[in-house]
Amino acid sequence: MMHSSKSASLFLLPAVVLSGALAYAQGNDLARTSPKQSGTLVISGGKLLTVSHGTIDNGVLIVVDGKITAVGAAGKVEVPKDATVVDARGLTVYPGLIDPDTTLGLTEVAADQNSNDLSEPSDEIMPHMHVADAFHAETELIPVARLNGVTNAVVAPGTEDSVAGQDIFIQLAGRNRDAMILGRDVALAMNYGADQRRRGSRGNGGRGEYPSTRMGLITQLRQSLLDAQHYEVSRDAAAKKPDKPAVASADKAADNSADKSDKPFQRDLKLEALLPYLHGERPVVVGVYEAYDVESIMKVAQEFHLKVILNHVTHTQEILDEIAAWKVPVIVGPIYDFPAANERYDAVYTLPAELQKRGVKIAISSSEAGGPGGAHTVRNLPYSAGFAVAYGLPYDEALKAITLNVAEMFGFGDKLGSLDAGKTANIVLANGDPLDVRTDVKQVYIEGVAQPMVSRQTILRDEYSK
Amino acid sequence: MKLSLLTFRFVPGMLICTAFGATSLHAQQAASTTPMDLVLKNATVMTASHGTIERGSVWVHAGKIAEVGTSVNAPASAVVVDATGKWLTPGIIDPHSHSALSNDVNEATSPVTPSMMMIDAFDNRDKALYQALAGGVTTELLLHGSANMIGGQAVVIKNKFGMSRDAMLFPNAPGSIKFASGENPKRVYGSRNQLPSTRMGNFEVMRQSFEEAKSYMASWDAYNAKVAKKDTTAVAPKKDLKLEALADVLRGKLYVQIHCYRADEFLTEEAIAHEYGYKIRAFHHALEMYKVAGQIAPEGTAIATFTDWWGFKDEAWDAIPWNAVMSMRKGVRVALKSDSNDHIRRLNQEAGKMVHYGGATEDEAIRMVTQNPAWIIGVDDRVGSIDVGKDADLVIWNVDPLSTYARAEKVYIDGDLFFDSSVPGFGTPHFSGAMHDGGGFGSDDSDEDGE
Numbered sequence: 039m040m041h042s043s044k045s046a047s048l049f050l051l052p053a054v055v056l057s058g059a060l061a062y063a064q065g066n067d068l069a070r071t072s073p074k075q076s077g078t079l080v081i082s083g084g085k086l087l088t089v090s091h092g093t094i095d096n097g098v099l100i101v102v103d104g105k106i107t108a109v110g111a112a113g114k115v116e117v118p119k120d121a122t123v124v125d126a127r128g129l130t131v132y133p134g135l136i137d138p139d140t141t142l143g144l145t146e147v148a149a150d151q152n153s154n155d156l157s158e159p160s161d162e163i164m165p166h167m168h169v170a171d172a173f174h175a176e177t178e179l180i181p182v183a184r185l186n187g188v189t190n191a192v193v194a195p196g197t198e199d200s201v202a203g204q205d206i207f208i209q210l211a212g213r214n215r216d217a218m219i220l221g222r223d224v225a226l227a228m229n230y231g232a233d234q235r236r237r238g239s240r241g242n243g244g245r246g247e248y249p250s251t252r253m254g255l256i257t258q259l260r261q262s263l264l265d266a267q268h269y270e271v272s273r274d275a276a277a278k279k280p281d282k283p284a285v286a287s288a289d290k291a292a293d294n295s296a297d298k299s300d301k302p303f304q305r306d307l308k309l310e311a312l313l314p315y316l317h318g319e320r321p322v323v324v325g326v327y328e329a330y331d332v333e334s335i336m337k338v339a340q341e342f343h344l345k346v347i348l349n350h351v352t353h354t355q356e357i358l359d360e361i362a363a364w365k366v367p368v369i370v371g372p373i374y375d376f377p378a379a380n381e382r383y384d385a386v387y388t389l390p391a392e393l394q395k396r397g398v399k400i401a402i403s404s405s406e407a408g409g410p411g412g413a414h415t416v417r418n419l420p421y422s423a424g425f426a427v428a429y430g431l432p433y434d435e436a437l438k439a440i441t442l443n444v445a446e447m448f449g450f451g452d453k454l455g456s457l458d459a460g461k462t463a464n465i466v467l468a469n470g471d472p473l474d475v476r477t478d479v480k481q482v483y484i485e486g487v488a489q490p491m492v493s494r495q496t497i498l499r500d501e502y503s504k
Numbered sequence: 505m506k507l508s509l510l511t512f513r514f515v516p517g518m519l520i521c522t523a524f525g526a527t528s529l530h531a532q533q534a535a536s537t538t539p540m541d542l543v544l545k546n547a548t549v550m551t552a553s554h555g556t557i558e559r560g561s562v563w564v565h566a567g568k569i570a571e572v573g574t575s576v577n578a579p580a581s582a583v584v585v586d587a588t589g590k591w592l593t594p595g596i597i598d599p600h601s602h603s604a605l606s607n608d609v610n611e612a613t614s615p616v617t618p619s620m621m622m623i624d625a626f627d628n629r630d631k632a633l634y635q636a637l638a639g640g641v642t643t644e645l646l647l648h649g650s651a652n653m654i655g656g657q658a659v660v661i662k663n664k665f666g667m668s669r670d671a672m673l674f675p676n677a678p679g680s681i682k683f684a685s686g687e688n689p690k691r692v693y694g695s696r697n698q699l700p701s702t703r704m705g706n707f708e709v710m711r712q713s714f715e716e717a718k719s720y721m722a723s724w725d726a727y728n729a730k731v732a733k734k735d736t737t738a739v740a741p742k743k744d745l746k747l748e749a750l751a752d753v754l755r756g757k758l759y760v761q762i763h764c765y766r767a768d769e770f771l772t773e774e775a776i777a778h779e780y781g782y783k784i785r786a787f788h789h790a791l792e793m794y795k796v797a798g799q800i801a802p803e804g805t806a807i808a809t810f811t812d813w814w815g816f817k818d819e820a821w822d823a824i825p826w827n828a829v830m831s832m833r834k835g836v837r838v839a840l841k842s843d844s845n846d847h848i849r850r851l852n853q854e855a856g857k858m859v860h861y862g863g864a865t866e867d868e869a870i871r872m873v874t875q876n877p878a879w880i881i882g883v884d885d886r887v888g889s890i891d892v893g894k895d896a897d898l899v900i901w902n903v904d905p906l907s908t909y910a911r912a913e914k915v916y917i918d919g920d921l922f923f924d925s926s927v928p929g930f931g932t933p934h935f936s937g938a939m940h941d942g943g944g945f946g947s948d949d950s951d952e953d954g955e
Contacts, residue, residue: 146815147815147816147817147818147820147821148815148816148817149687149816149817149818150817150818179815182814372846374846374849374850375846376635376845376846377635379631383634383635383638383849383930384638406846413815414813414814414815414816415812415813417812418812421853421908424907424908424909425850425853425908427908427909428908428909428910428911429911473908474856474907474908474909475853475856475857475859475860475906475907475908476856476857476859476860476906476907477860478860495814495823495824495825495826496824498794498822498824499794499824499826499830502794502795502830503830
């Protein structure tokens with residue numbers, strides 16, 4: 039697929055597309071595979087948007103074995119002799135985009151319940167649900183998203199539950215699930231507001247059961263966190279007793295049945311799942327819309343010293359300073375969300391700019407208000423960021439909000455999100471401004487491997503263009 | 505500032521003045537009791553019909569476009585808006601909206617309800633309307649939902665937010681009726697174990713309805729023939745609202761707009777239209793048109809399609825974002841539509857995607873959200889392009905409207921200013937003084953929760 043000639047140019051890229059399509063049609067799904075890159079790749083002459091250190095107009099980028107080894111202006115970077123050179127003159131080169139809030143691999147056809155593994159709504163508190171267990175690596179949605187330059191994403195469960203489960207951080211290429219999941223359980227997905235009161239809420243199939251109010255939801259959550267703290271103490275105490283293993287076999291349990299206190303300690307997966315978050319080891323991503331809901335849930339989060347990333351915060355115009363004072367990062371999205379009844383038509387559009395102005399680290403997600411959302415619209419991630427620019431967010435910050443900031447929020451800041459030596463070579467080449475809807479992505483590299491620019495949709499396009 | 509509503513033409517401008525203080529433009533308008541002339545000058549004018557005019561000007565006289573060109577011969581008394589560095593387009597037209605219909609879009613109690621009138625549900629104070637206006641939308645076709653095979657009759661509005669309900673109706677716009685097919689009627693009635701629960705059932709319901717309409721028309725023909733022969737014993741058949749509406753379809757008095765996703769359904773719908781002798785104005789959604797565009801183009805049926813929505817149900821699984829341009833290249837007239845209170849606020853950006861997906865020219869892309877939807881609604885002789893004689897429905901954009909970065913700055917309808925982003929407070933509900941909670945959005949849960 040690579041061209042060894044030093045003068046290889048993007049004019050040769052159609053060959054990549056063609057071979058990809060052919061393999062796809064034969065059932066050998068190149069669109070999803072990415073054998074490791076070997077050798078040296080040089081992307082030369084493009085306009086590099088490094089994200090971390092500005093724009094280099096005529097830049098050179100060197101990739102060895104899937105990692106970026108050098109980035110700089112032409113003439114200032116030594117180009118190895120036996121490299122594959124891609125001529126990127128006239129193109130924009132930028133790090134692969136990262137969507138902080140998707141359901142990729144948890145849904146296929148939104149209306150078809152059999153193809154959905156979005157949430158487990160049998161209880162409100164479900165920290166022991168692991169997205170990794172349901173992630174469908176072969177989803178047709180991933181190549182579609184990738185064609186617009188999205189190379190990484192956070193996958194979170196649906197939002198029905200107060201504590202919905204644990205997210206994964208993925209790479210949008212790989213032969214199978216294990217190759218695509220870069221991080222399991224990278225964050226705990228939480229939600230708070232009107233929707234989670236489903237058991238009691240009127241007109242929503244509610245059964246009048248606890249918790250039917252916001253008070254109930256908060257109380258339930260607080261009790262669960264206390265239960266987890268108590269659980270940890272009990273578990274550790276049990277582990278300290280020399281002759282009582284923390285996990286006993288059923289036989290042993292039977293032997294000890296005479297003495298209640300001698301019962302072996304049984305793990306509680308649900309409470310145990312909360313512990314890393316109670317220790318602040320990993321972030322909780324809290325989806326919340328209304329200002330007063332943000333304030334309520336933050337009280338609980340602070341009480342338990344949770345490491346918070348706020349998500350959505352759509353109707354929080356009155357408390358933007360307060361959010362800034364908490365020093366928590368924020369994922370904004372859907373940026374096209376509707377204003378509340380008392381807000382200006384552009385209240386949500388300006389949210390990223392208003393937060394960034396106050397020093398808040400922001401990420402922007404692709405999700406759409408009222409659309410199929412969450413997974414099918416991931417390819418529109420760059421346009422969400424562009425829309426934030428239209429409403430006041432500085433361009434560089436917008437780009438950062440879909441690259442480096444996301445990587446940093448989820449613990450991948452040293453590996454992804456910018457064009458820097460030492461980082462994974464997830465790189466996109468486009469014929470213009472990546473945030474503009476009119477721009478065409480010409481080539482996506484993941485770990486230095488040129489991905490076939492093919493999806494189920496391009497195959498249909500090509501078939502019916504004949 | 506004291507103004508008389510009766511003597512002053514610029515009613516919305518005046519709302520701005522009274523609520524928030526006059527801007528210079530409004531002051532100018534207010535100063536004249538006959539502000540008949542307006543010139544928008546030095547903009548990049550995307551006419552939709554005849555290309556782009558760099559540093560072009562548009563002269564508006566009495567709400568109509570009087571002249572378009574690099575210079576215009578407006579009278580010295582004209583109000584002049586300098587749009588140097590800005591873009592000017594016709595107002596955006598959405599051929600498929602369910603805004604402002606009080607959540608009453610489906611009379612889902614029978615699969616055939618052609619007598620339902622959308623106008624009876626139209627809420628002119630719905631905040632979704634000013635949000636769309638702020639996105640440059642000046643005309644909308646408000647359609648029924650898709651629960652029923654034959655839903656009912658649409659209403660066409662001009663987005664004159666703040667004015668009376670009647671003042672928002674597009675004067676003398678032709679009537680449209682909405683049909684639906686595919687999964688929606690299947691799901692709604694199938695879940696009740698009722699006809700139709702399959703595509704076979706869907707089309708059987710359609711045919712049966714037209715058979716009834718034909719015999720209804722025949723009974724009227726017989727009656728009219730008797731009357732013509734001065735037969736005093738003739739008794740008029742009972743007027744049946746449902747069958748009257750269907751008869752109007754057969755008489756060609758209503759434009760037929762069909763919600764339809766799959767290639768096979770376009771073909772079946774055209775076959776039924778031929779069988780009963782009516783024309784289909786447009787297929788809406790039409791996500792698989794790229795598969796059969798060559799067959800549909802000679803029928804003269806247009807499409808109103810999503811740009812890139814897909815996968816939300818089975819019949820949207822083969823949707824590709826190249827559909828619009830591929831269909832256009834095969835001769836089908838293509839419009840983009842919102843079907844959403846969200847998308848309607850940035851249809852210009854959706855048009856921009858057509859440059860990306862399929863390589864539409866800027867002209868072609870802008871036509872997909874102006875002239876082509878105007879044709880689908882049947883008002884293309886009055887709106888949809890910047891041409892002499894057309895209604896002065898115009899939008900000034902800060903940058904190229906096909907880019908992600910475009911914001912509508914001023915929106916004129918019939919020459920009157922209805923949106924001005926420089927006016928503080930516009931777009932807040934209290935602005936009209938008549939906003940209320942609970943209108944518009946399906947996603948607004950405040951009703952349901954009873955809070």
